[in-house]
């Protein structure tokens with residue numbers, strides 16, 4: 147299913163109890179694929195995350211550790227850890243395809259940072275592990291005309307991008323492991339959080355951290371991403387964009 151063109155990034159619109167109960171009454175099945183929806187709580191969260199009112203509903207039924215589960219599509223494929231592939235291509239000397247095992251053979255980096263959504267929720271002290279985006283770019287050999295990196299998601303709709311300079315920062319990871327806030331143990335990224343592999347852009351608002359990462363394409367200019375085409379800032383520094391003054395996360 148593709149994204150609804152008019153759907154807004156959830157803004158915390160209050161949603162009544164009646165609406166929540168109505169949604170539960172629908173059964174809330176088949177939103178994300180069966181393999182990943184184990185508990186009733188996950189099922190509810192997954193449905194909420196795709197309902198277009200995530201912030202309001204999420205306030206009533208938050209995900210683990212204070213995260214909300216967001217998706218701009220009604221269903222997302224769930225490749226197994228062995229089926230998963232990540233493509234690095236575009237303006238590079240050597241296009242590459244990685245499976246999860248190959249990502250694990252590269253140098254691993256761990257970071258702990260607050261995670262901040264532009265709608266206001268913040269999860270303190272999330273620990274992430276994965277490989278530096280910079281290392282994948284270096285392995286591919288970035289070409290002379292390159293200026294930016296574009297990210298594609300296997301949800302079939304979400305895109306993001308960074309300038310090459312932003313993409314080369316130490317705190318930008320292609321992550322396979324995360325915790326769900328302080329006190330929770332890092333674990334392979336669950337499907338609801340964009341697993342098996344998602345981007346983590348530590349100094350920027352959550353919308354930069356594309357879930358269900360499928361493609362890293364080196365391009366000659368920044369292409370505004372899904373939310374940026376809908377009004378959010380392309381340079382999404384926490385506390386210095388989108389008219390917000392949140393404490394920096396990095």
Ligand SMILES: Nc1nc2c(c(=O)[nH]1)N[C@H]1C(S)=C(S)[C@@H](COP(=O)(O)O)O[C@H]1N2
Pocket residue numbers: 155213214215216217218219262263264299301304338339340351352353354355356357358
């Ligand atoms: N593919 C995809 N990536 C996405 C989103 C999305 O809807 N689809 N939402 C973004 C936003 S706005 C935020 S705040 C975070 C939320 O991550 P979470 O769903 O793991 O809490 O994912 C970001 N990456």
Ligand SMILES: [Mo]
Pocket residue numbers: 262263264265351352353
């Ligand atoms: Mo967000």
